[in-house]
Amino acid sequence: MRQRSKRYNGLAGQIGGDGSRPLEEGVALVKRLATAKFTESVDVAIRLALDTKKADQSIRGSISLPHGTGKDVRVVVFVDDPEKIRDCLAAGAAKAGGEDLVNAVNDGFMDFDIAIAAPKMMRHVGKLGRVLGPRGLMPTPKAGTVTDDVVTAVKEFKAGKVEFRTDAGGNVHALVGKRSFEPKALQENVEAFLEHLKGMRPPAAKGNFILGATLAATMSPGIDLAVA
Numbered sequence: 001m002r003q004r005s006k007r008y009n010g011l012a013g014q015i016g017g018d019g020s021r022p023l024e025e026g027v028a029l030v031k032r033l034a035t036a037k038f039t040e041s042v043d044v045a046i047r048l049a050l051d052t053k054k055a056d057q058s059i060r061g062s063i064s065l066p067h068g069t070g071k072d073v074r075v076v077v078f079v080d081d082p083e084k085i086r087d088c089l090a091a092g093a094a095k096a097g098g099e100d101l102v103n104a105v106n107d108g109f110m111d112f113d114i115a116i117a118a119p120k121m122m123r124h125v126g127k128l129g130r131v132l133g134p135r136g137l138m139p140t141p142k143a144g145t146v147t148d149d150v151v152t153a154v155k156e157f158k159a160g161k162v163e164f165r166t167d168a169g170g171n172v173h174a175l176v177g178k179r180s181f182e183p184k185a186l187q188e189n190v191e192a193f194l195e196h197l198k199g200m201r202p203p204a205a206k207g208n209f210i211l212g213a214t215l216a217a218t219m220s221p222g223i224d225l226a227v228a
Helices: 006-015 022-031 082-090 098-105 119-135 150-159 183-198
Strands: 041-048 060-064 077-078 093-095 114-117 161-165 171-178 209-217 222-226
Touching: 006 093, 022 183, 022 209, 022 222, 041 060, 041 183, 077 082, 077 098, 077 119, 077 150, 082 150, 093 098, 098 114, 098 119, 114 119, 114 150, 119 183, 161 171, 183 209
Parallel strands: 077 093, 077 114
Antiparallel strands: 041 171, 041 209, 060 161, 209 222
């Protein structure tokens, strides 16, 4: 059994009750429990009625949250056009390049959170599947990370666009802000994410699509939300 710290157990004791809470109340509580000495991130985990063993019931995508995420993400861009390389770097990309960047990643460079690629670069980037795939970093059109407009994609992800995908259990996880956000901003980010997911419901999904959700700060216990 996993051992929890005295601090964690103390915070869990403050949650009380055994039911789900309205989103507004959950946001207020998660901010109160986030007492670490650093500015904790706030994440939401949503359980969906999906059978992810079936190819038509897996979800992957991205969304620009209304208030961003508060996180400075590191973006790299696989593109071989010198002008676009220059523009991507000016837009905030950590690195941009063609086969030289592919080789760098293949040799061990992994200091980034998001990888974007121009479509014609995918024949080279595809060779990195064993490196990027397990880390969830492989560019894909579904997530908006394979695009001809790589400069705009860099700007969107730097501004707070987030990628998400279902895990084996049909859950989706996403960063929705920081403890320092105003409660209304956190609430609107979660609401926007929920509505976006509803719009992605696969036709094969049966019954209630959103089964439950949990909101938690980095070092705090999760709070069940009444969103089913």
